[in-house]
Amino acid sequence: MVSNLYGVPTVKLLGVREMPMIGLGTYARKAEPGQFRQAVEWGIEAGYRLIDTASFYNNEVEVGQGINNKIKEGLVTREEIFVTTKLWNDRHAENQVVESLKESLARLNLDYVDLYLVHWPVSTNSKGEDTEIDYMETWRGMEKCCQLGLTKGIGVSNFNEEQLVRVFENSTILPEVNQIEINPTLIQSEMVRLCGDLGIIPVAYTPLGLISEARPEFIGKDIIKTDPGLGELAEKYNKTRAQIALRYLTQRGIPVIPKSFTKSRIIENFDIFDFELSAKEMDFVSSFNINHRCVPATAFKGLKNYPF
């Protein structure tokens, strides 16, 4: 059902407030000056109402400019945009969390965000060394951000099943989402089932996975890029493989946040709500699962709360 507020299909967080089923991802290792702002502006023009950023992405200033430009132009109001940002690993002490969100808000030039996430369960100092802070301590700081009205809701990212259950069982304010990698080659059936049981929404990052042209390094695992059956399925609906992947995820009830700097792809990725895959076609897309992580975060391996 298309939401009155956002004009796109939405999910209900904790059964209450809405979040768009599709958002614009904004992580890039490299970018030209202005590229993040431009992508956000194109995204909002194309109909995206959810924008995903993080303090780690070093782009909150430009992301905020893009959003505020479109508000100033009168294309959207602040209420019609859902903004997610994230707390980085080196600010996990309880008394650093509120301050860190305030800094993000200053960079974004916004009074509040709609969702604030603990980016990873691991904690480090600025040199990347383990500080072993319990993420439940961090969660107390997250709850404070909610109480102060700096964010409408809070959640986690990259938490494994045990970590997610622990937050769920020990929180005063419940986590609304767990943002994790999900795509046709990493379908995450168990985590998605657990989230369903807990009433937490799994959000799919890197939703294009090995379909994305950004990942030529996985030669041999990228059958999904060449499989003729998937090609035929895309052709049947007059869609691309990327659109099939995004449709597959949203049809499982999983919101997606594909990133692109390319205007035509930003538009393409949003155009997934006018067709429906059959149960058999859903199973076919699931059959590409090889439990392959595009984002294994090996740099965090060995840290106390490394999730994978």
Ligand SMILES: NC(=O)c1ccc[n+]([C@@H]2O[C@H](COP(=O)([O-])OP(=O)(O)OC[C@H]3O[C@@H](n4cnc5c(N)ncnc54)[C@H](OP(=O)(O)O)[C@@H]3O)[C@@H](O)[C@H]2O)c1
């Ligand atoms: N919480 C976390 O730890 C975490 C981790 C990773 C990502 N994320 C979030 O999730 C977002 C999405 O993940 P991601 O950026 O890793 O991967 P992604 O969205 O699956 O793929 C992005 C890449 O695919 C290309 N692309 C976009 N649309 C395409 C299409 N229709 N056909 C072919 N290629 C296409 C883009 O290229 P161009 O830009 O050149 O068009 C870009 O290189 C991030 O931007 C970030 O916001 C969060």
